[in-house]
Amino acid sequence: MPAALRPRPRARTLRLGVDALTYALLIAGAVVMVAPFAWMLATSLKLPADQFSRGLIPPAPTLQNYATLWRILPFDGLLWNSLKVAAISTVGQLLTCSMGAFVFAVVRFPGRQVLFVALLVTLMIPAQMAAIPQFVIFKALGLYGTQAPLYLPSFLGGAFGCFLLRQYFLTIPIELAALAIFAFLSSWNDLFSALIYLPSDLEKTTLPVGLALMQQQYAAQWTVMMAAVLVSIAPILIAFSLAQRHFIEGMALSGLK
Secondary structure (H helix, E strand, C coil), X not given: CCHHHCCCHHHHHHHHHHHHHHHHXXXXXXXXXXXXXXXXXXXHCCCHHHCCCCCCCCCCCCCHHHHHHHHHCCHHHHHHHHHXXXXXXXXXXXXXXXXXXXXXXXXXXXXXXHHHHHHHHHHHCCHHXXXXXXXXXXXXXXXXXXXXXXXXXXXXXXXXXXXXXXXXXXXXXXXXXXXXXXXXXXXXXXXXXXXXXXXXXXXXXXXXXXXXXXXXXXXXXXXXXXXXXXHHHHHHHHHHHHHHHHHHHHHHHHCCC
16 A cells, blocks of 8 residues: 555544544433432332432342332322323424425415414413413313313314424425424323313322422321332333434434435
């Protein structure tokens, strides 16, 4: 190989140093992100007497907190209710937002851009401002105390979903999965709506309300609380770990986030 084509030792050393620094930063970031989950898992495996003990490894690991969790709350029912509401809300968002996004992306009509900007402006309106009118409407329809108010608004479209899907229709990236993830998470973590329409019915309410009730009654028992939080986020973590390649690829191709 000619001498001009050989990689210079200084350039190779610099490249190795940059790669080592990059991997070190990535590992440090991964540790920072994983540390809270590790602490939560370790705390959920401790006895109540050891919840403030030093060290990450529990002195006497136990599954007693998970048994206590299922004894004090119908957690299987809460999980099912959250999954049902989140799944129906996701279907509703994808169905209605795709229709609106298709119109804004494909159909040409006067005032299209003005209407689209007006739609985006609604993102700045706090959800609490619409809570009272929605409550009055759903109560007048006889839906108070049911799960319907938690997912019916999803079938009326949404500005964020229309925006994402409009970008999908314009550029054809893998963006549909991103909307589904955001719609699912917003419904899964929705405490505000569940507190309004299902304040005390544990047979119909969702996980966020159950966790809020536990925080009021068992605030001192961090071991049980960490077990409850771990169970509530486990489905999300499992779903993301199984589909993370497609999710990251969709974000990279879309260039939106």
